[in-house]
């Protein structure tokens with residue numbers, strides 16, 4: 001049975017009757033730039049994320065770049081971030097004029113290890129970027145006081161974690177709402193995906209929100225007047241319309257992913273050569289990925305490919321080992337947990353439309369692989 005890693009066609013089939021009229025309405029009005037849907041989406045996502053402001057922009061990458069630009073980094077200014085993440089996390093630091101300082105992860109959650117973050121802080125540290133990898137939040141209750149104590153900014157890269165929650169006192173904190181800024185991506189394969197690129201920045205800092213709104217429009221709040229040099233980084237009205245139509249489904253989709261994850265956990269419990277993902281008890285994840293650790297990972301990946309079972313390695317090479325960051329002087333052995341994860345992780349198909357039969361096919365293939373001599 002062919003099981004895709006993600007089935008956006010199935011998703012579209014189930015909601016086309018809702019999305020298409022929303023898109024048609026934009027076409028009828030021909031209001032493609034900063035149309036009403038953009039601010040509507042900002043309001044809804046600010047509400048969902050419990051942030052005072054949401055500022056839409058062109059991608060999850062720009063969502064990181066804009067607040068980093070607002071920090072006005074000087075050459076040599078450092079930003080602590082994980083190496084075990086998508087390239088944009090550190091690429092944005094570089095493009096904002098800063099130096100990424102890569103710190104190792106907690107091997108259970110794959111998120112920044114707060115103790116190692118503390119050890120990496122220097123007088124040049126200006127910010128920490130906590131990535132909520134695979135849809136599970138980092139230990140914000142430890143990172144936030146650390147950032148505050150050192151007077152540095154805390155940015156949450158919540159590209160993979162829209163709507164994920166973490167226990168906080170008697171309630172919950174929502175991904176992207178804890179730090180100075182939180183960033184989202186609407187890349188099509190994300191849990192809330194557009195029909196192209198898109199991103200958003202969450203913040204409860206009024207001044208930052210105002211600055212970000214300027215930075216995304218060439219640095220000018222008023223047309224043809226520029227307080228600073230900014231970017232062309234708007235979210236298309238068409239994308240906002242698609243996202244607004246999809247948004248009411250997001251909570252149900254996340255629940256569907258959690259259900260599929262729980263079923264995998266049960267089905268794989270007696271397969272000792274596969275370690276299922278561990279959720280920190282404080283977290284309610286959204287399973288952007290269901291990432292196992294597997295013995296003989298590369299052979300398993302090839303075996304699954306041959307059986308048309310979708311799978312992927314996020315991430316095969318940590319950012320500290322990328323040629324573009326070689327000048328930072330890190331090498332193999334610098335970040336042991338990141339490097340171990342690089343060799344062991346494998347993401348299995350997890351999406352709300354995944355059927356029990358498809359999931360059984362994935363599990364059967366895993367069992368068949370480990371039965372081989």
Ligand SMILES: Cc1ncc(COP(=O)(O)O)c(C=O)c1O
Nearest residue numbers: 059060061086088159185186187
């Ligand atoms: C952790 C992380 N950060 C940043 C990004 C960048 O988002 P985008 O692809 O929308 O630019 C992504 C997704 O691609 C991501 O997974």
